[in-house]
Amino acid sequence: MHPTEVVHHHKQTNTGVDDRKLGMWILIISECFLFGTLITNFLIHKKSVKPGTPGGIDVFDIEITTWSTFVLLMSSVAMVLALQACKNRALRPFQFWTFLVALGGLIFLGFQYYEFSHFLHNDFGFTTNLFASSFFLLTGCHGLHVLVGTLWLSTIGITSLIRGDRWFSPVSVEIAGLYWHFVDVVWIVIFTVVYLYIYL
Amino acid sequence: MATYLPKTGILSWLTTVDHKKIGILYGASAFFFLIFGGIEALLMRTQLILPNLELISAQTYNGLVTMHGTTMIFLFLMPLISAFFNFMIPLMIGAPDVAYPRMNALSFWVFLFGGLLLNYSFIAGQVPQVGWFAYANLTSKTYTPDHSVDFWILGIQIVGLASLISSINFFVTILNMRCKGMSLLKMPIFIWASMITQVLLFLSLPVITIALVMITADRTFGTGFFDPGLGGSVVMWQHLFWIFGHPEVYILILPAMGIVSEIIPVFSRKPLFGYPVMVYSVTAIGFLGFAVWAHHMFTTGLGPWASTFFSLATMMISVPTGMKIFNWISTLWGGQIRFTTAHLFAISFVAMFTIGGLSGIMHASPPIDYHQHDTYFVVAHFHYVLYGGAVMGLFGGIYYWFPKFFGRLLSERLGRWQFWLYMIGFNLTFFPMHFLGLQGMPRRNFTYAPDQGWEFWNIVSSIGAYITAVGALLFAFNVIYSLLRGQKSGPDPWDGRTLEWSLESPPPEYNFAAAPHVNQVDDWWHQKYVDGKKVSPPYQPTQPDSPPHLPNPSFWPLVLAIGVTLLATGFFFSTTGIYISGFGALVIIIAAYGWSYETP
Numbered sequence: 001m002h003p004t005e006v007v008h009h010h011k012q013t014n015t016g017v018d019d020r021k022l023g024m025w026i027l028i029i030s031e032c033f034l035f036g037t038l039i040t041n042f043l044i045h046k047k048s049v050k051p052g053t054p055g056g057i058d059v060f061d062i063e064i065t066t067w068s069t070f071v072l073l074m075s076s077v078a079m080v081l082a083l084q085a086c087k088n089r090a091l092r093p094f095q096f097w098t099f100l101v102a103l104g105g106l107i108f109l110g111f112q113y114y115e116f117s118h119f120l121h122n123d124f125g126f127t128t129n130l131f132a133s134s135f136f137l138l139t140g141c142h143g144l145h146v147l148v149g150t151l152w153l154s155t156i157g158i159t160s161l162i163r164g165d166r167w168f169s170p171v172s173v174e175i176a177g178l179y180w181h182f183v184d185v186v187w188i189v190i191f192t193v194v195y196l197y198i199y200l
Numbered sequence: 201m202a203t204y205l206p207k208t209g210i211l212s213w214l215t216t217v218d219h220k221k222i223g224i225l226y227g228a229s230a231f232f233f234l235i236f237g238g239i240e241a242l243l244m245r246t247q248l249i250l251p252n253l254e255l256i257s258a259q260t261y262n263g264l265v266t267m268h269g270t271t272m273i274f275l276f277l278m279p280l281i282s283a284f285f286n287f288m289i290p291l292m293i294g295a296p297d298v299a300y301p302r303m304n305a306l307s308f309w310v311f312l313f314g315g316l317l318l319n320y321s322f323i324a325g326q327v328p329q330v331g332w333f334a335y336a337n338l339t340s341k342t343y344t345p346d347h348s349v350d351f352w353i354l355g356i357q358i359v360g361l362a363s364l365i366s367s368i369n370f371f372v373t374i375l376n377m378r379c380k381g382m383s384l385l386k387m388p389i390f391i392w393a394s395m396i397t398q399v400l401l402f403l404s405l406p407v408i409t410i411a412l413v414m415i416t417a418d419r420t421f422g423t424g425f426f427d428p429g430l431g432g433s434v435v436m437w438q439h440l441f442w443i444f445g446h447p448e449v450y451i452l453i454l455p456a457m458g459i460v461s462e463i464i465p466v467f468s469r470k471p472l473f474g475y476p477v478m479v480y481s482v483t484a485i486g487f488l489g490f491a492v493w494a495h496h497m498f499t500t501g502l503g504p505w506a507s508t509f510f511s512l513a514t515m516m517i518s519v520p521t522g523m524k525i526f527n528w529i530s531t532l533w534g535g536q537i538r539f540t541t542a543h544l545f546a547i548s549f550v551a552m553f554t555i556g557g558l559s560g561i562m563h564a565s566p567p568i569d570y571h572q573h574d575t576y577f578v579v580a581h582f583h584y585v586l587y588g589g590a591v592m593g594l595f596g597g598i599y600y601w602f603p604k605f606f607g608r609l610l611s612e613r614l615g616r617w618q619f620w621l622y623m624i625g626f627n628l629t630f631f632p633m634h635f636l637g638l639q640g641m642p643r644r645n646f647t648y649a650p651d652q653g654w655e656f657w658n659i660v661s662s663i664g665a666y667i668t669a670v671g672a673l674l675f676a677f678n679v680i681y682s683l684l685r686g687q688k689s690g691p692d693p694w695d696g697r698t699l700e701w702s703l704e705s706p707p708p709e710y711n712f713a714a715a716p717h718v719n720q721v722d723d724w725w726h727q728k729y730v731d732g733k734k735v736s737p738p739y740q741p742t743q744p745d746s747p748p749h750l751p752n753p754s755f756w757p758l759v760l761a762i763g764v765t766l767l768a769t770g771f772f773f774s775t776t777g778i779y780i781s782g783f784g785a786l787v788i789i790i791a792a793y794g795w796s797y798e799t800p
């Protein structure tokens with residue numbers, strides 16, 4: 001393997017956008033339809049709570065979710081700074097911010113794990129009612145995306161520890177960043193539609 | 201790590217990332233699955249040849265209906281189209297390969313394993329019997345307690361993943377890798393059709409992905425998304441399925457339209473009539489294709505407003521489609537027409553597709569649809585569109601580009617025989633279904649009573665199917681014979697118009713020795729003809745100046761596809777399933793890391 005090759009390998013494209021970056025944008029457009037379907041399904045079943053079973057208002061803990069939302073949003077700020085550091089070829093700050101992003105994702109996942117087990121403990125499970133099924137399908141799918149992003153960014157961080165900053169072109173980091181910001185934006189929609197809307 | 205992998209032999213095919221080899225793999229798999237889909241069709245037509253026959257049971261018949269539809273759409277048409285995308289897109293836009301060669305290999309292996317998993321249902325003796333649209337609540341645990349529906353759900357899920365990967369790949373390839381001078385409105389029309397098809401794919405597939413996850417959840421974990429008893433809705437499935445399913449129909453027809461738009465100008469020796477209008481109409485069809493899904497659902501009782509909207513949107517599609525038909529006819533008009541086999545298939549596409557389009561406009565009207573819904577009239581309609589249309593167009597493409605694939609021409613004499621057997625067989629099979637449908641013969645029933653007056657046209661229809669089967673065998677013979685003994689084609693056997701004909705046949709692994717540069721649509725033609733007089737085209741180097749940088753072969757795509765398949769297989773086992781799926785996930789992760797760290 002020749003780690004240095006990747007940095008200098010730059011291909012001219014018709015659009016001027018890197019192939020992989022354009023691919024990530026297309027994936028994000030496609031993912032909009034994926035989450036769009038899940039969110040629509042959730043909205044359809046917003047009131048599908050069988051009598052005698054808990055609904056969202058009974059189990060949601062808005063304070064905890066607000067904190068985990070805050071952590072996820074701040075991780076996006078760290079992502080911006082990580083990319084900036086990568087562009088400046090400042091290895092240490094790059095590693096610091098990258099691991100901070102991954103840590104943010106990990107904390108978010110921890111909150112989600114706590115939240116889910118708290119729900120299960122209160123008889124609010126995947127098959128309790130359609131509201132719950134739609135909720136777990138939507139937030140679970142988002143959680144899976146956070147997990148992938150966390151793995152991705154940790155891998156970038158660890159690889160840079162082993163190989164140094166010459167291994168990563170800013171565009172590789174930027175693509176991971178695009179994905180991370182998208183997952184964040186989806187969470188903002190989920191937070192509004194799922195957690196805040198039920199209080200109206 | 202992968203640099204020592206060989207360039208020939210079995211191992212080279214398992215690890216190849218060359219778009220031309222992957223295209224051939226796609227084409228070969230498509231015809232492998234066509235054997236299944238075709239035998240299923242012939243069994244059904246044999247069962248229906250006379251009233252009250254019991255050659256096969258009603259249950260087997262349901263399985264055949266389901267697997268015939270699913271196989272022909274997902275395992276024959278889509279991979280055959282993908283074969284053209286793979287082989288032709290880089291050659292026609294003057295690119296060395298696709299944007300992500302390893303992703304390309306991945307999508308092929310994922311597709312192949314998905315198709316095999318779906319057909320494994322025959323070996324397991326649990327054939328899906330729910331129709332290619334798998335309407336809820338037939339798919340529920342109550343009505344299908346065995347694993348037959350799981351084969352369908354997971355098979356389609358995997359095949360869908362393959363299409364999603366390849367759609368992103370081809371879209372980026374077309375947008376980013378065109379040669380110098382090829383602005384969007386100078387692309388060959390097949391490339392335009394391909395590009396719009398990719399958009400339809402990556403926008404519609406996520407919807408079916410989620411819908412399939414929802415049935416999986418209903419069946420595996422006991423949720424009630426499609427169970428009215430638990431507050432779910434069966435109509436919801438129909439919406440989700442057709443939001444994907446209707447664009448899917450255009451995914452099948454647009455590439456065939458693109459191929460036909462390449463063939464007709466070449467064999468009429470005229471440029472395509474109304475090129476920009478063709479571009480706008482293909483875009484308009486793609487756009488409107490997302491606004492018509494509920495015309496499959498008029499009889500569910502959507503209410504007057506929804507029915508009116510979807511009816512009008514559906515009728516509106518006939519405007520861009522009609523423009524295309526007139527443009528093809530105008531291209532032929534006054535041309536120096538050569539009736540090669542490819543051209544015969546292309547012209548038959550225009551005629552057959554027009555018939556299918558006209559019957560489509562009929563049931564765009566809800567009151568008429570109420571009468572025609574679930575009868576053989578609808579079967580006639582979509583076979584005219586997808587068989588008389590898409591399949592005939594794709595056969596035209598095979599006869600047209602076969603010399604580019606393999607360097608040898610298909611036999612024209614055998615080709616003409618196949619064409620007429622197909623044309624006569626197809627029309628004998630499906631035209632009578634219009635009559636049968638209007639007389640009220642319902643689709644998907646395994647037999648019918650003798651006193652309905654349906655016997656005659658059913659006999660005719662079945663005879664037509666056998667005639668088509670003879671044509672298919674002749675095609676298989678033609679391919680084998682021509683691969684071995686076919687006439688050598690040379691680089692440009694048809695006096696073509698687009699860039700691929702400037703290359704030798706089959707093209708070298710690196711495609712273009714020197715990056716091409718185009719000035720206009722049909723640039724290759726204008727290099728050969730100036731003011732209608734033949735000139736010798738400018739010197740084309742056949743050897744690149746410096747050794748070309750080609751992507752290394754890789755076995756990670758194959759490993760990753762095996763991981764995906766294992767992940768899905770876990771759903772068939774109730775206790776050990778979680779370990780099998782977990783192992784599959786592990787294989788995926790290992791492959792993803794191996795992939796990221798190897799030198800592409």
